[in-house]
Amino acid sequence: MSFLGTVEKYENFGFDGYFASVTDDDVKKSIVKEKLTEKDLLNLLSPSAENHLERMAKRSHELTMQYFGGVISLYIPLYISNYCSNGCVYCGFSANNSIPRKKLTLEEIEKEALIIKKTGIKHILVLTGEAESTAGFEYVKESVGLLSRHFPSISVEMFPMSTGEYAELKTLGVDGLTVYQEVYDREIYKRMHTSGKKTDYLSRLECPERGAKAGLRLVNIGALYGLGDVRKEAFMNALHAKYLDDKYPDTEIAVSFPRITHSEGNFKPPHELSDWTFVQFLTAFRLFLPRVSLNVSTREKALFRNNILPLGITRMSAGSKTFVGGYAESEKGDVPQFDISDGRSTEEIIRSIKERGYQPVLKDWEPVK
């Protein structure tokens, strides 16, 4: 059974009724438990738990120190193409937006790689849209093959591939996969993804699993907060992470909490994830999944990123440019996939992590081929 079974199981669950029934006592009990059940997770994600944030934060900090220590792993995203045939109503790279399209040549990719490498960060996340004819699997293979000469650890955030394709990328030096479900609610998913291959909900839902089956050692999932009811989405995302963690013990699972920022097309998200609730989710995830990596990107503001460092974060992006060719040249008029809020340089980010009393880890993998 894939994770679809869990999605179906909770499709008609009365979330609102349950959340309304959660008492302060329920929350307190769930915080101190050693092994949390799905019900405990619901308690911690409920509005009632917002009154217990400090307790949750303390527990989250303890667990994170125990399992990960005072270290934050850093990575840098690299956009190599923004061609996309999907119509996602919230995304700057959507096929429905008439923006300048660009795809880096191998030469340009190398140029970006050399600049990124100077930061000392040896983990990159390579991103493309979904465009089979212009930037398809062959292009991806060439690109990551080249990048593997510079980086010991490469994750891809592209388009859902088959297990065989991920296995092929693995032989070229890819060791990680990032793929967000965006929204677990199937009805909303349909409305948000109007055209292109991404309309296939199930293929996307099972994508992280295909990466794990192919032997990738890091699989990063997430819900894009703003599209659906944030508490339900967080719950389903946490269960998804647990499902993967249980089923693929040799793959490290990571979770991100992306919130919709301004993007091309001026999409107004129907739901909002406040800072307060963001922290609640972050700590609830840590309590429910002590060993899972929790990732925060430069979508978040610098001050907020600094403040949430002790709350459970173990992984961060740094120095991100969210447009194609962003490192080598910052041409005016280039359209980003989303606006970044933390515009600090990599050096500044590294320095502030140290100042906050954490050790930034710039390299955490040695490929053995």
Added chain:
Amino acid sequence: MNDILKLGGREFTNRLFTGTGKFRSRSLIPKMLEASRSEMITVALRRVDFDEGSENILEFIPKNVVLLPNTSGARNCDEAVRIARIAREAGMGDFIKIEIITETKYLMPDNEETLKATKILSAEGFTVLPYVLPDLTYSYKLVDAGAAAVMPLGSAIGSNRGIRLKEIIEMIIENIDIPVVVDAGIGRPSQAAEAMEMGADAVLVNTAISIADDPVSMGRAFSMAVEAGRLAYLSRMGEETRTANASSPLTGFLR
């Protein structure tokens, strides 16, 4: 007292081995080493960056401390062997801690793959310290495979739960002729002392030191506990009994 632990041609007077992971700042590592007087420290090769201009973790380790590179991240014998060779080629010495883990929930080592890697690497001249789930049969096999020591876990890595697998570790200590180093799970100095009282030759402590509010003092505390436990072991502690035992024997007058 001349109590020296010999491993791979090196002599250790301090029986606390330490680790480099999880510290809030790398600059704490040399300070912790100085305070604890630990003479061997393990480093994950995956975190070492030899590229020019990069911050190299090895620069934080004083030259008099023996490096114990570990194969963290290896999921089978083959990967562990390759990592060990990379470490040696990079000038990190001949010591290697084999750590092969395919299960990320409790981080249990894979004894079978570890045994295979031990055989290969000791034949290549490495001083092999295999990290294993305590098992007497496997320990005998590791000795035959050329291991320099056996490193059974006390409980899950980073769990701070202490010597939960005590019975089996005691069997290994009693029966194995090579040094036994209790690795993983030791959360408190008292637990390190307990391992040493049991007759362990050394302990390896990372998490409990590195995540303490004051890792430098905690390193010292562990070192003192290890020394106390060792001294107690060498002094042949009294047996634990249920009945009271008068210090002056009741039948003493008969002698």
